[in-house]
Amino acid sequence: MWIDGPVSEYPVRFVHCAQVWVQRGIDRLLRMKTLLPLFVVGSLVGAARITAAEVMPDFEAWRQACARLLQNRVLGGRMAPRERLPLPRFESISAVLDAHFASATNGPMSRASAWVGAPPSPGFFDITRSWHGRSRTPFEPFVQKHLVPPGSKVLLQGDLHGDIHSLLAVIGRLQEKGLMQGFRITDPRFYMVFLGDYTDRGVHGIEVIYTLLRLQVANPERVLLVRGNHEDVSLVARYGFLAEGQAKYGADFDAAKVVRFHDFLPAALYLGSGSNVVQLCHGGMEPGFDPRPLLQSERTNAFHRIVELRQKAYLATQPAWAQSDAAAGAEAAKWFRDFQPQSPISPSVIGFMWNDFTVFSGETAFANNPERASIYGKAAVTQILQTQSASTMRVRGVIRAHQHSGMPNPIMRRLVASRGAFRHWQEAAEPPGDRFDVAALETGASRAIPEGSVWTLNVSPDSVYGQGNGFTFATVVVLQTAADFAEWRLSVETVDVPVK
Numbered sequence: 001m002w003i004d005g006p007v008s009e010y011p012v013r014f015v016h017c018a019q020v021w022v023q024r025g026i027d028r029l030l031r032m033k034t035l036l037p038l039f040v041v042g043s044l045v046g047a048a049r050i051t052a053a054e055v056m057p058d059f060e061a062w063r064q065a066c067a068r069l070l071q072n073r074v075l076g077g078r079m080a081p082r083e084r085l086p087l088p089r090f091e092s093i094s095a096v097l098d099a100h101f102a103s104a105t106n107g108p109m110s111r112a113s114a115w116v117g118a119p120p121s122p123g124f125f126d127i128t129r130s131w132h133g134r135s136r137t138p139f140e141p142f143v144q145k146h147l148v149p150p151g152s153k154v155l156l157q158g159d160l161h162g163d164i165h166s167l168l169a170v171i172g173r174l175q176e177k178g179l180m181q182g183f184r185i186t187d188p189r190f191y192m193v194f195l196g197d198y199t200d201r202g203v204h205g206i207e208v209i210y211t212l213l214r215l216q217v218a219n220p221e222r223v224l225l226v227r228g229n230h231e232d233v234s235l236v237a238r239y240g241f242l243a244e245g246q247a248k249y250g251a252d253f254d255a256a257k258v259v260r261f262h263d264f265l266p267a268a269l270y271l272g273s274g275s276n277v278v279q280l281c282h283g284g285m286e287p288g289f290d291p292r293p294l295l296q297s298e299r300t301n302a303f304h305r306i307v308e309l310r311q312k313a314y315l316a317t318q319p320a321w322a323q324s325d326a327a328a329g330a331e332a333a334k335w336f337r338d339f340q341p342q343s344p345i346s347p348s349v350i351g352f353m354w355n356d357f358t359v360f361s362g363e364t365a366f367a368n369n370p371e372r373a374s375i376y377g378k379a380a381v382t383q384i385l386q387t388q389s390a391s392t393m394r395v396r397g398v399i400r401a402h403q404h405s406g407m408p409n410p411i412m413r414r415l416v417a418s419r420g421a422f423r424h425w426q427e428a429a430e431p432p433g434d435r436f437d438v439a440a441l442e443t444g445a446s447r448a449i450p451e452g453s454v455w456t457l458n459v460s461p462d463s464v465y466g467q468g469n470g471f472t473f474a475t476v477v478v479l480q481t482a483a484d485f486a487e488w489r490l491s492v493e494t495v496d497v498p499v500k
């Protein structure tokens with residue numbers, strides 16, 4: 001099944017096939033409720049040349065190994081010297097991916113009862129197949145609902161783009177606050193949600209993914225990874241991550257296996273507590289999807305496939321924003337489609353992963369940037385959130401990431417001034433000459449979440465974004481839930497990341 005490379009690679013491929021068979025045996029044992037450590041031992045048998053500590057270093061060893069890595073800003077897109085690699089061999093990434101796949105194929109997602117509507121096809125859980133490889137299975141994106149008890153604390157992290165130093169600095173702060181120990185969450189009320197764009201544009205994407213998957217494996221169902229627009233094989237092929245993997249591991253780098261984990265990440269996560277929900281996603285609104293059956297389901301953790309996006313059908317219900325703002329309505333009519341996603345970007349993009357929001361409340365309800373995606377304004381968002389709410393569970397706001405400008409622009413300036421967590425539509429219009437009153441923006445350590453608000457979280461600083469926009473801090477954002485939505489808060493702290 002993997003024998004499709006040049007003849008010179010066949011011995012390597014044969015070893016991989018043997019490992020797949022060993023893995024399958026271990027998978028069966030796991031289904032028989034055998035303990036996870038057996039799985040790790042199994043992976044080590046297949047990779048006997050390296051020690052267990054090299055495959056799965058403890059957190060402190062991992063932190064020290066990553067501290068040796070030159071910063072993205074210093075490297076300027078070049079690879080770090082190979083002798084400095086924190087994971088010398090691909091087997092480490094392979095082992096943590098296997099554990100991730102095991103949790104997808106044996107965990108909550110694998111049960112048909114956890115899916116609202118039809119569950120995915122069997123091919124979805126067969127990691128030797130993919131929607132983009134030779135052995136095909138359909139592209140089957142989905143969204144997830146996850147309920148946490150009132151009084152929970154949920155870390156939210158924006159774009160990482162291969163910035164391992166910021167990720168480890170954030171984890172270090174969480175450890176200082178007594179929420180974590182090593183890779184393990186110690187506070188039973190604590191959860192972590194990462195909002196996508198883990199790799200590309202920075203050259204430590206392998207280390208970022210390894211860290212995220214170690215967190216997920218150590219804390220099942222407490223660490224949730226959302227799918228960003230860069231969790232797409234066509235983007236990682238173009239924006240650096242596959243080249244990074246090949247530079248680091250040569251023929252050992254199994255790109256097909258690495259990108260397969262994207263398919264187990266939800267395009268949006270409806271995080272609820274009591275009868276209130278916030279939409280957590282990388283991009284933005286997706287009016288073609290109706291999440292109400294998912295929100296109404298009794299389950300605390302449930303999944304719903306995005307079989308079809310019916311944007312035109314949504315627009316035909318004539319939302320007031322498209323009528324009162326004629327230009328916005330005409331633009332929406334031009335760009336909205338009814339379609340079945342064949343990939344994250346075809347025949348049109350999935351809005352949860354790609355869309356944007358206006359900065360000022362006086363801007364249009366809807367516009368389109370043909371080089372990127374659609375941009376939603378306040379009036380459209382307010383109504384879409386109402387339309388997408390269930391009577392028993394209301395979607396109160398959106399928290400997302402997806403920043404992309406390496407140069408100061410209205411939103412990047414405000415993100416930096418807001419200490420990394422910016423609430424849209426605080427100002428009516430852009431002040432002349434780029435001068436804005438920082439005192440007019442919310443910058444506090446604890447912020448209320450108004451009904452219908454949209455928040456953008458900043459991109460990590462060891463990147464062209466941090467360099468171009470002149471910031472050196474990562475932001476630690478913790479969502480605090482309560483029984484009454486008026487008491488939900490965003491706690492916002494910054495942590496300095498040493499960058500040159």
Ligand SMILES: [Mn+2]
Pocket residue numbers: 197228229230282401402403
């Ligand atoms: Mn993005």
